[in-house]
Amino acid sequence: xxxxxxxxxxxxxxxxxxxxxxxxxxxxxxxxxxxxxxxxxxxxxxxxxxxxxxxxxxxxxxxxxxxxxxxxxxxxxxxxxxxxxxxxxxxxxxxxxxxxxxxxxxxxxxxxxxxxxxxxxxxxxxxxxxxxxxxxxxxxxxxxxxxxxxx
Numbered sequence: 001x002x003x004x005x006x007x008x009x010x011x012x013x014x015x016x017x018x019x020x021x022x023x024x025x026x027x028x029x030x031x032x033x034x035x036x037x038x039x040x041x042x043x044x045x046x047x048x049x050x051x052x053x054x055x056x057x058x059x060x061x062x063x064x065x066x067x068x069x070x071x072x073x074x075x076x077x078x079x080x081x082x083x084x085x086x087x088x089x090x091x092x093x094x095x096x097x098x099x100x101x102x103x104x105x106x107x108x109x110x111x112x113x114x115x116x117x118x119x120x121x122x123x124x125x126x127x128x129x130x131x132x133x134x135x136x137x138x139x140x141x142x143x144x145x146x147x148x149x150x151x
Contacts, residue, residue: 004132008129015030016030018106018109019033019034019106022102022105022106022109023102023105023106025105026098026101026102026105027072028098028102031061031065032065032068032069032074033099033102034055035051035055035062035065035066035069035075036069036074036075036091036095036098036099036102037099037102037103038051038054038055039051039075039089039090039091039095040091040096040099042054045078045088045089045090046088046089047080047083047086047087047088047089048062048063048066048086048087048089049086051066051089056133066089069095072094073092073094073095074091074092074094074095074098075089075090075091075092075095076089076090076092077089077090078090
């Protein structure tokens with residue numbers, strides 16, 4: 001299990017580094033791009049808390065990014081009928097355009113990865129990581145919480 005975790009950490013680091021290089025000329029960072037992409041991929045508008053759950057990041061980290069994206073007119077906050085204080089984060093036209101430019105910028109590396117790994121291996125990796133996330137979120141989170149309080 002430790003080797004899996006270390007491999008995931010290394011892959012994440014490589015993705016963030018490559019992403020930062022590929023979208024820097026667009027005035028974006030990997031973090032901005034991730035939030036914009038998560039918003040575009042969502043079937044419905046999300047709150048900052050919803051975005052943080054979807055991305056596996058802290059709400060505070062996502063809030064800082066959302067605040068910066070709003071300052072750059074890439075997202076806007078809208079009223080939320082379900083919760084008065086938790087605004088919905090939605091892409092602006094400029095935000096949609098920025099995501100499109102970022103996707104085009106990373107397209108070549110996506111193609112290299114897809115060509116090298118193949119569609120089936122990528123699907124299997126996605127399924128495995130989604131299942132891993134479910135196990136951690138559902139079963140292990142409470143155990144981790146208990147262990148961290150002991151230690």
